[in-house]
Amino acid sequence: MKVFIYPTNSLILSDLVERFGHKPLAMMQVIGKKVRTQGLDSPPLNVTPEDPKFGLKYAAVEVPSGVRGRMALFDPLLTQAEAAVVVVDPVLSFGCQGCARTNELVNFLLRGKKIPLLRLDYPKDEEEAKLFVYKISEFLKSLKPEEVKK
Amino acid sequence: MTVTETPVRIAELSCGAEYSGIQPEIDSAVKQVNAVMVYPEVETSEIETIEEELGLKVASPDLKLMMARAKSIVTGKVHVDAVFISTCFRCAEAAIVRSEVRRYINENTRIPVISYSFTERTTAATLLTRMEALTTTARRKSLLAREKQTGITAGIDSGSTTTKCVVMKDNKIIGKGWVPTIKVLESADEAFNNAMKEAGVTRSDIQALGTTGYGRFLIGEHLKADLMQEEITVNSKGAVYLAEKQKGPATVLDIGGMDNKAISVLDGIPGMFTMGGICAGASGRFLEMTAKRLGVEITKLGALAIEGDAKNVKMNSYCIVFGIQSLVNNLAAGCTPQDVAAAACHSVAEQLFEQQLQEVDVKEPVIMVGGTALIEGLPKAVEELLKLKVIVPPNAQYIGAVGAALLSSGFISK
Structure with a gap:
């Protein structure tokens, strides 16, 4: 299955999802695609003023352009998501989303999708960390593995 | 540069x-x-x-x-x-x-x-x-530290509405020119010639020339200026110079024809500043349109506003279109032209206060410059909102030209 991860740039979450046979939906893929696409757009992210306009799909014009620009990047991830793992209040090194308003909107939209969703707090010590990984792995195991394309 | x-x-x-x-x-x-x-x-x-x-x-x-x-x-x-x-x-x-x-x-x-x-x-x-x-x-901190004009220099301020010029000699204004901006170069030539005529000098007597405002590069190239400088630094310098407040903190407010500047100055050098240009309702243009609607010259609007009370007028928009419509409705409802003029000044001052003065630390003295500072109702409205005294220096409408003439005298020795 295609599993949305939050924070969407968490390498640990992305790795865990892959280990259990699913496809992680991570921000690195979207940004990577933007950067690799040849064009005259803006390096390094190649976000152009057209992206915040596309973000109007998710938020009205009075919502800051930075939120709408980010939502334009989230769009393919949200559209494809079949399941999601959301970590609440992680430390910066675990993965970080720059804008709190975007994060609120993304989490709200995920809930509205009615997909299998695991929401758990970031662990504070080793014991909690073990339980954290266990819960994620059990959740991922419960999902139907991504079909291998023939 | x-x-x-x-x-x-x-x-x-x-x-x-x-x-x-x-x-x-x-x-x-x-x-x-x-x-x-x-x-x-x-x-x-x-x-x-x-x-x-x-x-x-x-x-x-x-x-x-x-x-x-x-x-x-x-x-x-x-x-x-x-x-x-x-x-x-x-x-x-x-x-x-x-x-x-x-x-x-x-x-x-x-x-x-x-x-x-x-x-x-x-x-x-x-x-x-x-x-x-x-x-x-x-x-250019050393250039901006200049406190006195020396020799014979001139400054031209090419604004969106008017073009101003001064000729200065040994720290005194000896000639002034003020014309509406129609064609940028021709208006600049006219203002410059008027100022030189009043000063009794010719182009060859001018030892250094500075230009500022929207047309600064075009005019600067045309007249071979020594200094082509944006209006934020030039106006701050001109303001503290004319207000004789060159030392210590000051706040400079300039409501222009197209945009507004709020500049926090220390020892004549800008520290923080904002420049607004999103809404025409917060500009001199709004006051110009109000004057037109009231059938008075823009130079008379300020005196009219001083006699009125903005509180008697209900304005429901800052917009240059709907705000004017609001003023017209109030006139139709029996409000006096004095109250409407005061309300127009209050509207512009309130926008400046809400949208720009929150972005700089307002420290006294507060110096209002530019042509709009001469519309007496406007500094009064700003005083009421800030609850402090506003200084309008002499020749406030020539602030950019004076700043440019002052700063350009730093180029004479070269």
Whole structure:
């Protein structure tokens, strides 16, 4: 299955999802695609003023352009998501989303999708960390593995 | 500016610029003023502790990064000549951080700071004047420290509505020219000739010439000016010079025909400033239209406003179209022209207060300059809102031209 991860740039979450046979939906893929696409757009992210306009799909014009620009990047991830793992209040090194308003909107939209969703707090010590990984792995195991394309 | 000058190092403290798609516009404006953007390096641990250190708790990690970067500038961990703080327009959390970070840097360093809130429509052209002022303040401190005009110099201020010129000799204005801006070059020539005629000098007597305002580059090239400078630094200098407040802090307010400037000045050098140009309802144009509707000359609007009371008029819009409509409705409902004139002045002052003065630290003396400062009702409305005395110096409408003449005298010895 295609599993949305939050924070969407968490390498640990992305790795865990892959280990259990699913496809992680991570921000690195979207940004990577933007950067690799040849064009005259803006390096390094190649976000152009057209992206915040596309973000109007998710938020009205009075919502800051930075939120709408980010939502334009989230769009393919949200559209494809079949399941999601959301970590609440992680430390910066675990993965970080720059804008709190975007994060609120993304989490709200995920809930509205009615997909299998695991929401758990970031662990504070080793014991909690073990339980954290266990819960994620059990959740991922419960999902139907991504079909291998023939 | 010459290309051999060392590029000015501007620290970019921003949130959302990249995701709004406007980072190339910022980079382009910076390149045009021979500056480079730097992004102060910080440790992750510094981002995690910055809220406690500054005492401001925020939800967005990019804003925490902004605060941590500000700290690395204040503590001298990174060396920069100027700071550009920008966040998304309409983001409340970012507006608070932007304001506090700007204040934090201003209180702890002498590094010039400018803040700006952008949308995806922000262009390099919009940012250019601001970046030019920022780099000038950083690069030309010795020029800006000049307190007296020497020799015979002239300054031309090519504004969106009027073109002003002064000729100065040994620290005194000896000739003035003031014409409506129709064709930029022709209007400049006319104002310049009028000023020289009044001063009794010819072009060859003028030892140095400075230009400012929208047409500064075009006129500067045309008349072979020694100094072509944006209006923020020039107006600050002209304001404190004419108001005789060159030492210590001051706040300069300039409501122009197309945009407004609010500049926080220390010893004649701008520290923080904002430049608004989004709404015509907050500009001199609004007052011009009000005067027209009331059937009075713009020069008479101020005296009319002084006699009126803005509280008697209900205005439901700041907009130049709907605001004027509102004034017309009030006239139809029996309000006096005096009250309507006062309400128009109050409307412009209130917008300046709400949208720009929150972006700079207002410190006395507050000096109002530009042609609109002569509309007496306007400084009065600003005084009522700020609850302090506003100074309108003599020749306030020539502020840019005087500033340009004063600064250009620094080029005489060359």
